[in-house]
Amino acid sequence: xxxxxxxFIAFTCVAFCREVTFPPVSGVQxxxxxxxxxxxxxxxxxxxxxxxxxxxxxxxxxxxCLAGDDHPIEKYDIAIIxxxxxxxxTARPGARFGPGGIRQGSRRIAAQxxxxxxxxxxxxxxxxxxxxxxDAPLTVLDNTIALxxxxxxxxxISGRKANATDYxxxxxITLGGDHTTTLSALRSTYDHWGAVSVIHFDSHIDTWDPAxxxxxxxHYAGVNHGTFLHIAHEEGLxxxxxxxxxxxxxxxxxxxxxxxxxxxxxHIVRARDLDKLGMQGIIEKLKHHVAxxxxxxxVDIDVLDPAFAPATGTAEVGGWTTRxxxxxxxxxxxMEVIGADVxxxxxxxDNPGETTVLAAAEVCTILTLTLP
Ligand SMILES: *[C@@H]1O[C@H](CO)[C@@H](O)[C@H](O)[C@H]1NC(C)=O
Ligand SMILES: *[C@@H]1O[C@H](CO)[C@@H](O)[C@H](O)[C@H]1NC(C)=O
Ligand SMILES: *[C@@H]1O[C@H](CO)[C@@H](O)[C@H](O)[C@H]1NC(C)=O
Ligand SMILES: [Mn+2]
Numbered sequence: 001x002x003x004x005x006x007x008f009i010a011f012t013c014v015a016f017c018r019e020v021t022f023p024p025v026s027g028v029q030x031x032x033x034x035x036x037x038x039x040x041x042x043x044x045x046x047x048x049x050x051x052x053x054x055x056x057x058x059x060x061x062x063x064x065c066l067a068g069d070d071h072p073i074e075k076y077d078i079a080i081i082x083x084x085x086x087x088x089x090t091a092r093p094g095a096r097f098g099p100g101g102i103r104q105g106s107r108r109i110a111a112q113x114x115x116x117x118x119x120x121x122x123x124x125x126x127x128x129x130x131x132x133x134x135d136a137p138l139t140v141l142d143n144t145i146a147l148x149x150x151x152x153x154x155x156x157i158s159g160r161k162a163n164a165t166d167y168x169x170x171x172x173i174t175l176g177g178d179h180t181t182t183l184s185a186l187r188s189t190y191d192h193w194g195a196v197s198v199i200h201f202d203s204h205i206d207t208w209d210p211a212x213x214x215x216x217x218x219h220y221a222g223v224n225h226g227t228f229l230h231i232a233h234e235e236g237l238x239x240x241x242x243x244x245x246x247x248x249x250x251x252x253x254x255x256x257x258x259x260x261x262x263x264x265x266x267h268i269v270r271a272r273d274l275d276k277l278g279m280q281g282i283i284e285k286l287k288h289h290v291a292x293x294x295x296x297x298x299v300d301i302d303v304l305d306p307a308f309a310p311a312t313g314t315a316e317v318g319g320w321t322t323r324x325x326x327x328x329x330x331x332x333x334x335m336e337v338i339g340a341d342v343x344x345x346x347x348x349x350d351n352p353g354e355t356t357v358l359a360a361a362e363v364c365t366i367l368t369l370t371l372p
Contacts, residue, residue, distance in 0.1 A: 056132035057102065057175065058109040058124065058365065065133035065157045075163035077128035078371055079172050080364070082135035083150055086346070087143050088180030088224040089313040090213075094346030099135050099175040101311070101347030102364060105357030109365060118330060123369045129163040130368055143180075144220065150181060154188030171371050173364060176343025178313060179206060179225035182298050186237045189296055189339045196338060197290040198242040200229065201325070202300035203271065203316035204249040205257065207233070207264040212252065225313070225344070233264040240265035243289050245282070245328070246303035247271060249316045271303075271319055279324060283331035290335065297332065297340040297367060299325075301360050311349040311356035322359045329366040340367040 056062050057080045065081070067073050082099025089095060111124035124130050136153035138146040154172060162170045169192055174185050179202075189196055200206065207229040209215070210222025223231065232238050242264075248271040251257035261268065267289055274282055302312040305319035320328075342363045350356045 055100075055103040055107060058106045058111070058114075058130075058132075058361070060111070060124065060130055060132045063131040063133055065131070065160070066136070066153060073160075074131070075129065075161060076131040077162045077164050077167065077170050078130040078368060079157050079170050080130070080132045080175060081153060081157060081172055082175045083138065083153075083177035083181040083184075083343075084135050085138050085143075085146050085150065085176075085181050086178045086313070087140065087146070088228075089178040089344075090224060090226055091314045092346060092349065093313070094311075094348040095176055095178045095313055095344055096140065097347050098177055098343070098345035098360075101345050101350070101357040102175045102342065102360045103132075104347070105354055105359075105361035106364070109361060114365070116330075119333070119369075121369060123365050126369070127164055127166070128368075128371070133157060143223065147180065147184060147223070150184040151187055154184050155191070158188050158192060171339055173339070173367055173371075174341035174343070175360075175364065176341060176345065179298075179300055179343050180223065180228050181343060182341055183223075183228040183232055185298075185339055185341055186232045186296060187235070189294075190235075190237045193294050193338045195237055195239045196296045197239045197293040198229070198232075198266075199286055199290060199295055199297045199332070200242065200244045200266070200300075201246050201298065201303040202244060203246060203302045203319055204300070204314065205229075205244055205247060205251065205261050205266070205268070206300075207261045207266060208252075208257065209260055212257070229266070230260075230264055238265050239293050241290050241293050243267040243269060243286065245269045245286060246320055246325075248318050249314075274320060274324065279327050279331070282328055286328070286332065287335060293336075295335050295337045297329075297337055297370060299329075299340070299342045299363050299367070300344045301342060301356060301363070302344055304359060309345075309356040309359055310351060311346050312344045313346055314344075322362070325359075326362060326366060329363065329370065333370050335370065337370045340370065342367065 084096040086095040115122045208226045210227045213226045215222030301309045306315040308322045345360045
């Protein structure tokens with residue numbers, strides 16, 4: 001009897017179950033990029049699907065920018081390069097995984113879907129060909145060698161002919177990495193463009209004299225994420241029209257540190273100055289201060305409050321919100337920006353919602369547009 005019932009149920013199911021057809025996954029994803037008046041192509045064409053394959057920044061094409069001379073590669077105008085280096089950090093390590101984290105945070109960003117509702121512009125479809133060059137190969141065991149490898153990475157990537165004719169050489173946006181990595185970028189911009197004004201978004205001044213921060217231990221220890229701007233000044237890479245934005249971390253010696261900061265060519269806009277000046281006031285102050293000079297924009301993600309960017313090496317409370325930073329960065333377009341970075345992203349401290357890497361990915365998108 002039992003056997004009979006079982007056979008009956010099995011038979012009726014074969015005979016009467018609905019045939020459920022799920023739409024092919026490629027069809028659903030294709031529809032994201034379709035014009036409103038066309039019908040999605042539900043074939044199984046897998047060749048043009050977004051959000052799959054390996055993660056490049058913003059689904060941009062990967063180019064092996066560090067290939068040897070015998071290996072011809074596509075031309076580009078703006079190169080994204082990861083700098084997985086975090087042994088110059090003075091607190092929490094982990095920014096060596098920053099480039100991968102920022103790419104993960106950018107999975108939903110794509111050229112075909114990037115028209116800004118604020119500016120009406122598409123960060124990836126203007127004059128420039130933007131590509132992701134992957135990460136620089138940096139040894140994790142020797143800072144001196146790693147920074148020389150990063151210097152050379154910048155030389156090779158910026159040493160090629162740009163795709164567009166207006167600019168002779170490509171420009172670079174670095175994904176850090178701790179802030180020490182900005183030193184290599186500034187050496188490279190100096191080679192092509194001379195000394196620059198740095199607009200340095202950070203909660204810390206990062207101009208500490210190596211004699212104060214690390215150099216008392218060894219010369220080697222004096223090259224770190226809190227001294228790189230001192231070293232850049234010493235090497236003559238900076239104009240005295242540089243400034244910090246978002247500063248709030250305490251200093252170790254108010255007289256010496258701040259005087260020294262001015263001697264390195266910096267003016268300070270503090271985090272709470274935003275409360276008085278408003279965002280437009282901050283934008284005008286930054287633009288006015290660097291007017292007429294070539295500009296490098298460096299964004300330490302710790303400029304944001306830890307509520308918006310917990311995943312960083314030296315978090316400081318009382319910072320700007322993500323929206324405030326994005327508005328200020330949008331306001332900086334139109335200057336002559338010759339390079340940029342977003343650094344100090346240490347994904348291990350991020351939350352399950354990926355708050356920090358999402359913010360860093362969006363910052364990088366706007367930086368792409370500030371390069372005119
Ligand atoms: C749909 O894509 C397939 C594979 O690329 C192509 O052969 C076919 O012509 C496309 N159909 C339409 C209506 O565009
Ligand atoms: C790159 O250069 C080629 C040849 O000049 C041009 O056709 C193409 O539009 C350029 N690409 C971009 C994205 O500017
Ligand atoms: C900045 O440098 C310029 C040119 O070298 C010089 O004329 C000017 O006095 C300097 N300004 C400050 C504040 O040091
Ligand atoms: Mn910093």
